[in-house]
Amino acid sequence: GQQVMQIPQYQHVQEGEDFTTYCNSSTTLSNIQWYKQRPGGHPVFLIQLVKSGEVKKQKRLTFQFGEAKKNSSLHITATQTTDVGTYFCAGPGGATNKLIFGTGTLLAVQP
């Protein structure tokens, strides 16, 4: 079945450093979504990318959808302690188009 992998699984940075997580799907995606889950919390939608090669920015966060629509990345510039959490990518998969979540990247930020 379709798989969505993310790397790294875990990243520890000093506050102010940059952070990037990569998402790779085994199949082409019609769109990719990104979610953030704070420790002890629930996933919260960040953004959706639809077009091949699309780049979107939200303040210090930059999201990119690959040209082949099989990979995506999330880059955070100058991390802050409020960025702590697990970042998931998700894409529709299978015949029924259900949303399949990536394995997630846990970001720890040391002040």
Add this chain to the structure above:
Amino acid sequence: KAGVTQTPRYLIKTRGQQVTLSCSPISGHRSVSWYQQTPGQGLQFLFEYFSETQRNKGNFPGRFSGRQFSNSRSEMNVSTLELGDSALYLCASSRPGVNTGELFFGEGSRLTVL
């Protein structure tokens, strides 16, 4: 506008018992999806309901079942609980007419099976 509400938030059961979890979606949202989250397996899709009909189903045994009511509220049931069923069960709703659009998650129901 109230968010997705899940009850109970925490529960402890023993092996062999059954459990029912409830989810009230955001008002106006007709699609409800359920996910199981565990440290080892991540977010695994259980099933999706739309207008009282199961639209999608994940790869879980028949012990996991669900339903949706006419007011879009949904319940999921796990029978004959096993230790491995310990997890955070998340419910999510989405806007009507939007396929694979943004999911709005509830706080989750954390199930511990002893």
